[in-house]
Amino acid sequence: MTSIEVQALSKEYGRRRAVDDLTFTVRPGRVTGFLGPNGAGKSTTLRLVLGLDRPTSGTATVGGRAYATLEDPLRTVGALLDAGAAHGSRTGRDHLRVLAASNRIPESRVDEVLARTGLTSVARHRVRTYSLGMRQRLGIAAALLGDPEVVLLDEPSNGLDPEGIIWIRELLRRLAGEGRTVLVSSHLMGETATFADHLVVLGRGRLLADTPMRDFISARVEPRVRVRTSDAEALEVLLARHGLDAVRHEDGHWTVRHARVDAVGRLASQAGVPILELAAEEGTLEQAYLDLTSQATEFTAQPQEVSR
Numbered sequence: 476m477t478s479i480e481v482q483a484l485s486k487e488y489g490r491r492r493a494v495d496d497l498t499f500t501v502r503p504g505r506v507t508g509f510l511g512p513n514g515a516g517k518s519t520t521l522r523l524v525l526g527l528d529r530p531t532s533g534t535a536t537v538g539g540r541a542y543a544t545l546e547d548p549l550r551t552v553g554a555l556l557d558a559g560a561a562h563g564s565r566t567g568r569d570h571l572r573v574l575a576a577s578n579r580i581p582e583s584r585v586d587e588v589l590a591r592t593g594l595t596s597v598a599r600h601r602v603r604t605y606s607l608g609m610r611q612r613l614g615i616a617a618a619l620l621g622d623p624e625v626v627l628l629d630e631p632s633n634g635l636d637p638e639g640i641i642w643i644r645e646l647l648r649r650l651a652g653e654g655r656t657v658l659v660s661s662h663l664m665g666e667t668a669t670f671a672d673h674l675v676v677l678g679r680g681r682l683l684a685d686t687p688m689r690d691f692i693s694a695r696v697e698p699r700v701r702v703r704t705s706d707a708e709a710l711e712v713l714l715a716r717h718g719l720d721a722v723r724h725e726d727g728h729w730t731v732r733h734a735r736v737d738a739v740g741r742l743a744s745q746a747g748v749p750i751l752e753l754a755a756e757e758g759t760l761e762q763a764y765l766d767l768t769s770q771a772t773e774f775t776a777q778p779q780e781v782s783r
């Protein structure tokens with residue numbers, strides 16, 4: 476199968492270095508989330524992979540070849556960069572038919588991708604009548620037209636309603652399950668956590684992380700336990716006796732920091748402290764991401780950029 480290889484890649488616009496000596500590989504069979512604050516260099520990297528811009532130095536290749544040298548590029552790489560790219564006066568179906576014809580893709584694929592993206596009922600409507608979510612689906616249909624092994628999507632959840640967001644999540648999982656290489660940029664941490672297996676994180680054009688998502692979170696977010704009891708005093712004494720750092724919340728539950736759920740459960744059981752609720756609090760991708768980006772001081776002035 477086909478990987479994306481980025482090797483010592485840099486891109487300067489005048490004196491601004493948008494991408495700075497990046498090296499990473501995006502592998503098949505998993506969804507790689509591509510994260511970073513606004514201006515971190517994600518779109519520039521995607522454009523360099525797609526041959527839409529020239530690197531200042533370094534290389535970006537797909538299956539070992541520069542995009543421009545691929546014989547049937549749409550059959551190798553499908554991309555959604557800008558959902559506004561379709562011509563408004565064409566119908567969705569015609570937009571895809573033109574793309575198919577100019578890329579030697581059989582016309583039968585058009586109806587297949589319309590069905591796969593839930594657009595069959597509006598396929599004969601003009602694109603200018605489409606909602607943002609429908610345009611987004613049309614962009615994804617175009618990306619899938621050539622049945623590519625590599626799929627690059629820039630903010631695919633943008634404009635989708637809750638049903639559409641679940642749909643894109645399942646689609647991404649399925650594409651990876653089919654063995655494709657799937658790279659998805661997003662600012663939505665909660666969303667990315669639902670579909671990504673692996674993360675590549677950029678900051679100011681540099682690589683900040685290239686790691687499995689689970690490891691990314693567990694390396695940065697402390698394990699915590701949520702516990703509720705009918706005997707707060709006994710629990711407090713017990714936790715303090717074992718040197719456990721616990722905070723009581725207004726609704727009566729406690730958070731025990733740096734602790735594992737089985738250890739807290741065992742202590743409570745041995746001490747006969749009645750437990751009403753006991754659960755491990757999983758660290759979230761958002762917490763881990765904020766932790767990483769707040770360490771890099773240059774991001775602290777831009778907190779709004781992570782929750783867009």
Ligand SMILES: Nc1ncnc2c1ncn2[C@@H]1O[C@H](COP(=O)(O)OP(=O)(O)OP(=O)(O)O)[C@@H](O)[C@H]1O
Pocket residue numbers: 488491492493511512513514515516517518519520
């Ligand atoms: N064509 C261009 N000319 C000049 N500067 C550019 C150009 N394209 C990007 N830049 C600059 O390069 C930097 C990286 O931008 P890029 O769009 O790649 O970031 P991004 O991570 O995709 O951000 P966002 O999350 O906002 O989409 C920014 O400072 C941007 O202003």
